[in-house]
Amino acid sequence: MSEYVLQTNQLSKRFKGSVALDKVNVSIRKGSIYGFIGQNGAGKSTLMRIVAGLAFPSEGTIELFGTGTERELTEARKRMGLIIEGPSLFPHMTASENLEVNRLLRGIPGKDCISRMLELVGLQGTGRKKVKNFSLGMKQRLGLAIAMLSDSEFLILDEPTNGLDPMSVIEMRELLKRLNHERGLTILISSHVLSELHLLASHYGIIHHGKLLEQLTARELNDKCQQYVHIKADQPDRAAMVIQNELGTTDFEVMPDGAIKLYGYREQSGKVSTALFSAGLTIEQLMPMGEDLESYFMKRIGGAGNV
Amino acid sequence: MYNLIRAELFKLRKDRSFHVLVLIIAALSLAYPLLYYIDNKSGGKPQFTGAEFLIKFVASNGYIIKFSIAALAGFFIASEYTTGVMKTVASSGNDRGRLYAAKLIGFSAGAMMISLIFPLVSLAEVSMLSGFGQLPEGVDAFFLPRVLRFTLLYTAAYAAIGALFTAMFTESGKTISFLMVFFLMINTILGGLGEYIPVFTTVYDYSVFKLLGDIGKTRIDGGDVPALLLVPLLTIVVSGLLGVLVFRKKEIK
Numbered sequence: 001m002s003e004y005v006l007q008t009n010q011l012s013k014r015f016k017g018s019v020a021l022d023k024v025n026v027s028i029r030k031g032s033i034y035g036f037i038g039q040n041g042a043g044k045s046t047l048m049r050i051v052a053g054l055a056f057p058s059e060g061t062i063e064l065f066g067t068g069t070e071r072e073l074t075e076a077r078k079r080m081g082l083i084i085e086g087p088s089l090f091p092h093m094t095a096s097e098n099l100e101v102n103r104l105l106r107g108i109p110g111k112d113c114i115s116r117m118l119e120l121v122g123l124q125g126t127g128r129k130k131v132k133n134f135s136l137g138m139k140q141r142l143g144l145a146i147a148m149l150s151d152s153e154f155l156i157l158d159e160p161t162n163g164l165d166p167m168s169v170i171e172m173r174e175l176l177k178r179l180n181h182e183r184g185l186t187i188l189i190s191s192h193v194l195s196e197l198h199l200l201a202s203h204y205g206i207i208h209h210g211k212l213l214e215q216l217t218a219r220e221l222n223d224k225c226q227q228y229v230h231i232k233a234d235q236p237d238r239a240a241m242v243i244q245n246e247l248g249t250t251d252f253e254v255m256p257d258g259a260i261k262l263y264g265y266r267e268q269s270g271k272v273s274t275a276l277f278s279a280g281l282t283i284e285q286l287m288p289m290g291e292d293l294e295s296y297f298m299k300r301i302g303g304a305g306n307v
Numbered sequence: 308m309y310n311l312i313r314a315e316l317f318k319l320r321k322d323r324s325f326h327v328l329v330l331i332i333a334a335l336s337l338a339y340p341l342l343y344y345i346d347n348k349s350g351g352k353p354q355f356t357g358a359e360f361l362i363k364f365v366a367s368n369g370y371i372i373k374f375s376i377a378a379l380a381g382f383f384i385a386s387e388y389t390t391g392v393m394k395t396v397a398s399s400g401n402d403r404g405r406l407y408a409a410k411l412i413g414f415s416a417g418a419m420m421i422s423l424i425f426p427l428v429s430l431a432e433v434s435m436l437s438g439f440g441q442l443p444e445g446v447d448a449f450f451l452p453r454v455l456r457f458t459l460l461y462t463a464a465y466a467a468i469g470a471l472f473t474a475m476f477t478e479s480g481k482t483i484s485f486l487m488v489f490f491l492m493i494n495t496i497l498g499g500l501g502e503y504i505p506v507f508t509t510v511y512d513y514s515v516f517k518l519l520g521d522i523g524k525t526r527i528d529g530g531d532v533p534a535l536l537l538v539p540l541l542t543i544v545v546s547g548l549l550g551v552l553v554f555r556k557k558e559i560k
């Protein structure tokens with residue numbers, strides 16, 4: 001049994017004149033919540049659509065639940081659910097009827113699952129109300145119920161909180177956490193709201209211009225986010241040179257205001273101050289700092305100029 | 308496969324466009340003979356009997372079949388691409404060939420039901436107003452069941468063609484407008500081409516587009532029956548297989 005729900009191997013997707021995915025190797029462990037981070041057009045949805053069988057790779061392969069042939073992948077997709085670019089619903093049907101169509105599609109015996117799923121997402125009281133009259137939050141929850149209908153083990157959620165009000169965002173997050181915790185559900189989720197993702201994900205993948213820049217766990221991310229030392233010295237250029245020469249690292253940034261962000265020395269700030277003092281520099285500020293996911297993401301993709 | 312067909316029939320039963328089409332065609336089927344009845348009555352002309360009406364107007368059902376297939380293809384199938392439902396369908400863990408076959412069966416079932424409305428409703432209405440009457444001499448008692456059977460068969464063939472183009476276009480507007488124009492113009496196009504390139508005359512003569520006009524004939528020669536049966540069956544098989552091929556290769560947005 002593979003410990004990974006999804007693995008891609010050198011996955012590439014080219015459209016006419018552009019590369020949407022460039023040799024991407026994603027690995028998603030069973031039971032994890034994998035936050036997929038990237039700008040619009042970075043390749044997140046393309047990868048999700050290939051995994052769901054909606055698009056076909058130009059090169060490379062995917063493995064779902066440890067299986068990889070086309071026939072096996074089709075079968076493996078019975079174990080997953082998805083919401084890609086909004087929930088896919090029949091607007092003139094009720095919530096139960098929407099679930100019934102999907103129950104039949106997936107060949108699930110018995111209708112018990114319908115009431116169970118409606119209860120799970122808090123839509124049990126919608127009765128004969130047509131989906132077209134649902135709020136966006138209700139539609140998203142119904143989309144989630146459909147995705148979970150066959151007791152899915154793997155959920156693919158592309159921007160599931162798009163357009164939701166703050167309360168619905170919290171509800172959705174709590175629901176996903178609960179499903180992950182109670183059922184061991186593996187989730188691949190993308191969101192533009194990185195702070196939201198930070199509260200949910202256990203693993204991250206950062207994708208930019210079709211290339212997977214990095215995969216890391218939440219712990220690794222936290223470590224990386226908190227490991228820089230904020231330095232403000234009277235001569236920023238000299239300070240940068242001293243850091244490079246004396247500490248032997250180039251893992252730092254000189255900010256427009258002259259402040260320096262030195263990575264990897266959070267626990268050794270004494271060493272940093274000694275080096276700067278010894279060089280005769282006046283240190284105005286020197287403190288260990290943390291950064292949020294958004295800042296980390298911006299740094300990884302090469303700053304706001306690359307957005 | 309059975310569950311997929313059930314899903315399609317469930318969707319058809321709940322489909323608003325299908326309900327609207329049934330209602331519109333039923334209303335037209337009631338109004339059309341009624342107008343004749345009123346006109347004949349006020350003009351002092353003899354009334355049509357049910358049998359006469361059917362023989363005279365059954366060919367008009369071809370237009371209803373073409374129109375309803377174009378509309379249903381756009382609203383029942385193509386709208387699933389527009390609403391995004393096709394994403395859930397295609398990723399449901401079912402083979403795409405089976406999904407297409409089930410969709411074609413559900414769609415054909417809907418079109419076949421619609422195709423029977425005009426002959427049955429108008430026949431019932433005229434028979435109630437003026438009686439069924441007698442079939443003309445030489446027309447056997449199997450005429451009505453034969454016409455209905457061929458109507459169903461040819462509707463299924465047209466539905467297979469409609470589903471194929473829907474898989475190619477995937478947008479409701481494009482699908483409806485293309486199918487309307489295609490079904491209305493194809494006879495003229497094939498007929499016109501046949502004048503310059505004779506093979507097109509043969510193609511046209513043995514196509515569902517030409518033969519649809521023959522299914523309401525009161526007398527069919529024994530030699531014509533195989534063509535009348537085989538052409539729609541082959542059309543269903545070929546269009547169905549092409550549709551499966553297109554759908555398998557289709558990226559769903």
